[in-house]
Amino acid sequence: MELSYQEKLTLIKLNELKKAKFEELVKETGLDQVAVMRAVLGLQAKGLAKLHERSERVVKLTETGKKYAEIGLPEWRALRLLREREKVTLDDLREVLSDDELKPIVGLLRKEGWASVRKEDGKLILEITEKGLSAEERPIDEALKLLAEKGIVPVKEIEKLVPVKELKRRKIGEEETITERTVEINPEGEELAPKVELKREVSVLTPELIKSGKWREVEFRRFDIKAPVRRIYPGKKQPYRAFLDKIRRRLIEMGFIEMTIDSLIETQFWNFDALFQPQNHPAREWTDTYQLKHPKSGFLPEKELVERVKEAHERGLAGSRGWGYVWSPERAMLLMPRAHATALSGRQLAKGVEIPGKYFTIQRVFRPDVLDRTHLIEFNQIDGFVVDESLNFRHLLGILKRFAVEIAGAKKVKFLPDYYPFTEPSVQMSAYHPELGWVEFGGAGIFREEMTRALGIDAPVIAWGIGIDRLAMFKLGIDDIRYLFSYDLRWLREAKLVW
Numbered sequence: 078m079e080l081s082y083q084e085k086l087t088l089i090k091l092n093e094l095k096k097a098k099f100e101e102l103v104k105e106t107g108l109d110q111v112a113v114m115r116a117v118l119g120l121q122a123k124g125l126a127k128l129h130e131r132s133e134r135v136v137k138l139t140e141t142g143k144k145y146a147e148i149g150l151p152e153w154r155a156l157r158l159l160r161e162r163e164k165v166t167l168d169d170l171r172e173v174l175s176d177d178e179l180k181p182i183v184g185l186l187r188k189e190g191w192a193s194v195r196k197e198d199g200k201l202i203l204e205i206t207e208k209g210l211s212a213e214e215r216p217i218d219e220a221l222k223l224l225a226e227k228g229i230v231p232v233k234e235i236e237k238l239v240p241v242k243e244l245k246r247r248k249i250g251e252e253e254t255i256t257e258r259t260v261e262i263n264p265e266g267e268e269l270a271p272k273v274e275l276k277r278e279v280s281v282l283t284p285e286l287i288k289s290g291k292w293r294e295v296e297f298r299r300f301d302i303k304a305p306v307r308r309i310y311p312g313k314k315q316p317y318r319a320f321l322d323k324i325r326r327r328l329i330e331m332g333f334i335e336m337t338i339d340s341l342i343e344t345q346f347w348n349f350d351a352l353f354q355p356q357n358h359p360a361r362e363w364t365d366t367y368q369l370k371h372p373k374s375g376f377l378p379e380k381e382l383v384e385r386v387k388e389a390h391e392r393g394l395a396g397s398r399g400w401g402y403v404w405s406p407e408r409a410m411l412l413m414p415r416a417h418a419t420a421l422s423g424r425q426l427a428k429g430v431e432i433p434g435k436y437f438t439i440q441r442v443f444r445p446d447v448l449d450r451t452h453l454i455e456f457n458q459i460d461g462f463v464v465d466e467s468l469n470f471r472h473l474l475g476i477l478k479r480f481a482v483e484i485a486g487a488k489k490v491k492f493l494p495d496y497y498p499f500t501e502p503s504v505q506m507s508a509y510h511p512e513l514g515w516v517e518f519g520g521a522g523i524f525r526e527e528m529t530r531a532l533g534i535d536a537p538v539i540a541w542g543i544g545i546d547r548l549a550m551f552k553l554g555i556d557d558i559r560y561l562f563s564y565d566l567r568w569l570r571e572a573k574l575v576w
């Protein structure tokens with residue numbers, strides 16, 4: 078018969094005791110309660126011991142009861158004062174009683190016959206009686222003493238003195254069910270106990286055990302992987318964070334280089350101007366972006382770059398006529414919370430890129446909107462670009478399709494013509510999701526030469542921006558986008574990222 082270490086130990090102790098209260102067995106084995114219970118149940122299943130359970134109704138003191146046990150019941154406190162003064166008013170009793178004890182006191186003293194009550198000048202006067210003078214311990218006093226002494230007393234025993242109902246009515250005691258467990262050894266157990274060999278049990282095989290050869294002497298603990306255990310909630314990544322990290326990994330595995338930046342604040346220069354978005358473009362007004370109040374302005378990059386961007390806007394580059402206005406550096410210096418991740422693509426192109434090269438970034442971006450279950454004013458975008466001498470529009474569509482399939486698990490992809498100031502041609506992409514239907518996924522295009530040339534790049538750059546929050550909602554099984562940032566502990570614990 079296969080016995081665990083705990084079962085062996087429990088059996089040996091039980092053989093010494095033959096029959097024991099469960100708590101006693103816990104003390105004797107030195108194991109914790111859960112372990113002993115498991116061992117006892119194990120021994121019982123193997124026919125070596127028997128567990129008896131008996132529930133019993135018991136009474137214990139309430140907080141009020143504990144107080145009375147210490148300072149005496151209200152009627153006794155009142156009687157003591159009466160014995161001293163013979164005659165008291167209700168007001169006098171305030172010396173020894175609290176407000177809520179005062180109310181029922183007349184009734185209590187009368188019921189015991191300890192005092193007589195009369196009215197004098199509109200005041201209640203209590204006077205001690207013969208019975209009050211000779212009053213002795215009553216059953217209820219005995220019950221209170223017993224409870225104070227023992228902590229818990231079976232209902233049966235208390236009822237020999239007073240009805241439990243009475244204790245409950247006076248808020249002295251309360252009733253409870255306790256289960257008493259006794260464990261008894263079976264003849265089969267008695268026979269086996271002297272034969273069991275209690276070896277040291279280990280649950281981890283260490284290098285020391287192997288080197289010293291001690292592994293030969295110990296017993297390895299068997300784990301019952303099906304045993305029910307309490308649920309634990311170890312620290313883990315916030316679900317939305319886990320989702321974003323997963324996408325980051327995917328892209329890195331696909332050979333993309335990550336673009337990062339510390340600040341969420343951007344100059345309009347990088348958010349708009351460097352992307353050839355004209356300064357009078359409607360998306361630059363307050364309705365579509367936030368602006369920083371303090372400080373209002375930041376710094377422009379090196380002069381040469383600024384000059385080239387200004388040139389592109391005013392007169393055009395690469396055969397373009399530009400926007401044909403006077404470009405304002407002050408306007409470009411204004412600070413704002415980044416409104417799209419494409420700002421980082423611009424920065425990277427200006428810094429210089431490997432050709433061929435593939436880049437991506439995951440950024441928190443901000444746009445004014447009315448909050449509801451599908452709209453947040455801050456959300457996340459993945460932007461990226463591929464730069465290579467031989468790239469064309471078909472490559473862009475191919476890459477986007479692969480993204481939609483790999484990242485979103487889309488079955489079908491749809492492209493529609495679109496417009497962005499910084500791409501030409503531009504497309505809008507939708508992915509078909511079995512459960513969500515057609516989901517707008519993001520925008521893409523080939524960066525305009527007015528932009529790439531001004532930033533110093535001579536090769537075609539295909540670029541895209543993807544909103545990933547709706548996808549996150551789907552992967553996390555939520556239908557309210559605000560949950561992505563929820564404090565709801567239950568959700569944080571249980572949310573599952575289905576990939």
Ligand SMILES: N[C@@H](Cc1ccccc1)C(=O)O
Binds near residue numbers: 418500520521543
């Ligand atoms: N930045 C655009 C998306 C985009 C990125 C790159 C190229 C084209 C479009 C947006 O926020 O919607």
